[in-house]
Amino acid sequence: MRLVIARCSVDYEGRLTAHLPEATRLIMVKADGCVAIHADGGAYKPLNWMNAPNMLVTEPDRWEVSNSSGERLVITLHEVISDTDHFLGEDPGLLKDGVEAHLQALLAEKPWILEDGLKLIRREYPTDIGPVDLLCTDSEGRKVAVEVKRRGEIASVEQLARYLERLDQDSRLRPVRGILAAQSLPPQASVMAEARNIDAVIVDYEGLKEAESDELRLF
Amino acid sequence: MRLVIARCSVDYEGRLTAHLPEATRLIMVKADGCVAIHADGGAYKPLNWMNAPNMLVTEPDRWEVSNSSGERLVITLHEVISDTDHFLGEDPGLLKDGVEAHLQALLAEKPWILEDGLKLIRREYPTDIGPVDLLCTDSEGRKVAVEVKRRGEIASVEQLARYLERLDQDSRLRPVRGILAAQSLPPQASVMAEARNIDAVIVDYEGLKEAESDELRLF
DNA sequence: GACTCTATCTCGGTA
């Protein structure tokens, strides 16, 4: 990883055109070739960047990075304050927990949390516009499509509505109703769900995990 | 900006829990206090980070960053290879062009570009599911909702369709028709627009800007 | 390669 501290100005042309006036910044070049220009603030996002794969041509006072889709980043170096290079090696990578996949797995095991009497038919039930997260039956034997989201938004409601439209065309399934299961649900999505006749259920992920480990302790 | 190259392992607890096994990485601390941990690849996104504002407590072999919403980042330093600090100063910031906001402003000034006789009623017309970019009347006095996008996609068509559904419930407005104004429009979105009875208009942003500056030259 | 959906999205605007 090459780290250059320099007084520079930058021009980007591609999906938009952007210009950075002259100032002192960090230019970071990673081993995969990606280039990022950082100011001393503004969270982790660089002011300007160019992802790999790209072509980097460095002259003493002008760097030009370009890629195959015609994007171009030109860095004009007015003064180089520091220029270092470090070998970091391969990174073992990040281990995550708490994403939608895990929430879906927990609900697949305990669908009755969403509604009394709910039973799982299968996960990732396929339709021709994509898989439904969970397909279940309710206490009256009616089919229920469940869409699992960390944050239920209008788009989630629409997504589920499209699935329901699809599933209702299958005579073995219809009528199918929908449940949107989410950790949070903004009011706009709530309005939309009501309009589409979809039930929305707020799920307590931490509570579910808790219950999970309690059970493990019991057996 | 402080740049530390170190063999470290990292634990994050907050919106999810995540762990980074021991490896050599770059730890970047910006003047605003934000901390980012970069590997030598994976585009500009760090493996782990903590935005400002936060509290950073540094011991020789353990850094702990925490914020008011209970997120916590713990960096265990096994070996510090390099530790430098640079004063960068305030950044003048990025100048952008070509964004949707500008396109919307141009169309608000000259709605007749979209359709002969179109007149603006107001920008950002509010509905209970969000604001419509432009509300206009056509040459026959009928209301027209305009959604402005750089790239018109299926989601844009659906968004406009939702607005129309909403606006049509207002007896003072209905019947309301829709125009999707975009610089580009993939075939799928075009099909969708037709199905939803929405007009799609390709707008030449560069041409609009040109016309704009021509007028400025005239007066 | 194109399409779809997630994201500790980030970032900016506004009520």
Place this chain on the structure above:
DNA sequence: TACCGAGGTAGAGTC
């Protein structure tokens, strides 16, 4: 502050 929408979204998974 919270919510909402745009993004050079990026990135992962699927077809």
